[in-house]
Amino acid sequence: MRATTEYLTFNVPARMDFVHITPEVERIVRKSGVSEGLGLVNAMHITASVFINDDEPGLHQDYKKWLEELAPQDPSRYLHNRTGEDNGDAHHKRQIMGREVTVAITGGKLDLGTWERIFYGEFDGRRSKRVLVKVIGE
């Protein structure tokens, strides 16, 4: 069995934004030499997500508005912010968008549908945060 692990670092200047990371994941899959296997891509921080959806700026704006409706930033809403944080909303937004994706590797390539793209979702940015990519297989 082969295994490759890499850590990607992102420093997103906005509080909330989405970064397209499919090319980085493809690079790691190629480097792994895995032909048939699975890849795990997960946020290592609990106010961030990795998810798969469309690379379309209008949709990303829609997501931001919708997540703000479902879990508003308003710091007074969250008991979590009594710890000195102001990111209670980010812990909620991340649960909607998810922590991780598991992807198939077939014939040495990421086995994604036509419009599937992998994104890093940041909900409490303006500092360095990490994403783990792990590939296992043969």
Added chain:
Amino acid sequence: MRATTEYLTFNVPARMDFVHITPEVERIVRKSGVSEGLGLVNAMHITASVFINDDEPGLHQDYKKWLEELAPQDPSRYLHNRTGEDNGDAHHKRQIMGREVTVAITGGKLDLGTWERIFYGEFDGRRSKRVLVKVIGE
């Protein structure tokens, strides 16, 4: 290590509906010859889900009503629809229900709880869409 990959195709006549696919996944697990391993089942389209929950029609009606409340179909709500699409809501509903499930294979069988059933969740149907099933293990 053994690996098996199959693509299932669904053409759901409704805009939103859920299709029970556990028997198909079980068939692929048997065919793989994997005794101990993991299975990945994911929608290959970004307006669809694969999820695990109860095979109970009342609950599925409840999910449809709830998803419509959380992300109404109303095309005017979504900037995404300025691309010519009318499925902005479907991209949101899919984030609530998730893209994929990873399942354990133990003793040559899907290792599911008593009431766990795997579903394909369609949020923009009336056309052919694919689900990937990948099994790895020994």
Added chain:
Amino acid sequence: MRATTEYLTFNVPARMDFVHITPEVERIVRKSGVSEGLGLVNAMHITASVFINDDEPGLHQDYKKWLEELAPQDPSRYLHNRTGEDNGDAHHKRQIMGREVTVAITGGKLDLGTWERIFYGEFDGRRSKRVLVKVIGE
């Protein structure tokens, strides 16, 4: 390839609560002897979750309030409850928080970010329920 499977049992006295299970998962990873691989941790019940977030009591209170807003317990809201159940809300809350997490194992250890902790999320407690932990790798 090595594979280890364990089933953890929880009997949560409240209807909704979160149980920190990272030490249990770490114990199973050590026992597996896997140095490089993947771990799957999933609820085997469809009114429960496994998720990763912060071990902070204020945040957990925030989650409970938020999930109650998104999917109120009120039994009259859910067609599912016509089956004789009163847990329709729990099937919805679980979809927000997710069924499972897939985690990386690197150098024989759970490869988690600084604040990542694994939780069992119960939404219809007061009875025994199971979580599956499966580790594969080499």
